[in-house]
Amino acid sequence: xLSFVLMLLIAPVTPMADVISPADxxxxxxxxxxxxxxxxxxxxxxxxxxxxQVRFCCQGCVPTFKKDPAKFIGKIDKKIITAxxxxxxxxxxxxxxxKLDNKSKSVVVNNRLVRVCCGNCAKKIxxxxxxxxxxxxxxxxxxxxxxxxxxxxxxxxxxPLGSMGPAKNVIVGNTLVKVCCKxxxxxxxxxxxxYIQMVKTPAKTKxxx
Numbered sequence: 001x002l003s004f005v006l007m008l009l010i011a012p013v014t015p016m017a018d019v020i021s022p023a024d025x026x027x028x029x030x031x032x033x034x035x036x037x038x039x040x041x042x043x044x045x046x047x048x049x050x051x052x053q054v055r056f057c058c059q060g061c062v063p064t065f066k067k068d069p070a071k072f073i074g075k076i077d078k079k080i081i082t083a084x085x086x087x088x089x090x091x092x093x094x095x096x097x098x099k100l101d102n103k104s105k106s107v108v109v110n111n112r113l114v115r116v117c118c119g120n121c122a123k124k125i126x127x128x129x130x131x132x133x134x135x136x137x138x139x140x141x142x143x144x145x146x147x148x149x150x151x152x153x154x155x156x157x158x159x160p161l162g163s164m165g166p167a168k169n170v171i172v173g174n175t176l177v178k179v180c181c182k183x184x185x186x187x188x189x190x191x192x193x194x195y196i197q198m199v200k201t202p203a204k205t206k207x208x209x
Contacts, residue, residue: 025192027111027173028079031057032072033064038193049073051128052111077108084113084174089140093117094133095124112137112174142169145176150202154180155195156187172196 026046029037036057038044045056049069054076056062065072085106092099098117105122107114109129114137116122125133146169153160154167159180161167167178168185172192177199179185188195 025111025172025189026053026055027083027175027192027196028055028076029193029197030079031055031061032076033057033061080108080111080173081106081113087141087145087174088113088115089144089174090115090137093121094136095121137174138171141171141174141176149176149178150199151178154178154184155198156180156184170195175199 026032031038031044032054034057038055038057041058045059045062047054047056047062047065049065052073054065054072056065090100093104093116094114096117100115100117105116105119107116107122107126109125109127112129114125114129114133116125129137151161155177157180161178161180164181167180168182170177170179170185170188172188173196175196177188177195179188
């Protein structure tokens with residue numbers, strides 16, 4: 001059985017419910033090497049590369065990735081930027097506080113898009129997102145995406161949100177996913193791309209209890 005790495009960042013955001021972020025979860029539906037849909041060739045394969053989770057459609061793609069990881073990370077980053085840019089919640093640089101514009105830089109850190117005003121600010125976060133900045137980004141995501149959150153039920157259990165106490169806010173790839181309880185939080189990280197899509201396409205979401 002494949003083991004999956006779950007790294008939870010619990011940000012002390014108030015007055016909202018705690019923001020629980022699977023920090024390194026791979027947010028794409030496709031293999032980092034072949035581009036095939038994950039799960040199309042059996043269980044996906046996970047690799048943690050320099051602290052960052054990457055997933056593949058099959059074992060054969062792993063050595064290909066290891067030969068030139070920078071090449072494939074670059075391709076992944078472009079897809080992540082495209083997928084997350086339209087919902088990016090901040091209008092200012094997370095480092096300098098300067099207003100973002102069309103010259104701002106897009107940086108992917110821990111599989112999350114972070115936008116900064118310049119190259120110097122990008123260098124300060126290129127390897128790791130400081131907890132304070134992650135909390136700032138998490139809070140903004142919860143605030144902006146809660147307003148139009150499209151689902152009334154937990155993406156894991158199908159139970160109504162709020163039926164087991166305050167819903168838990170799970171952030172994957174800068175997308176807010178709400179679950180009914182702490183027991184469901186870990187399950188989101190097993191297949192994050194699936195639950196991102198459930199939120200993005202609520203009309204297609206069908207839950208089995």
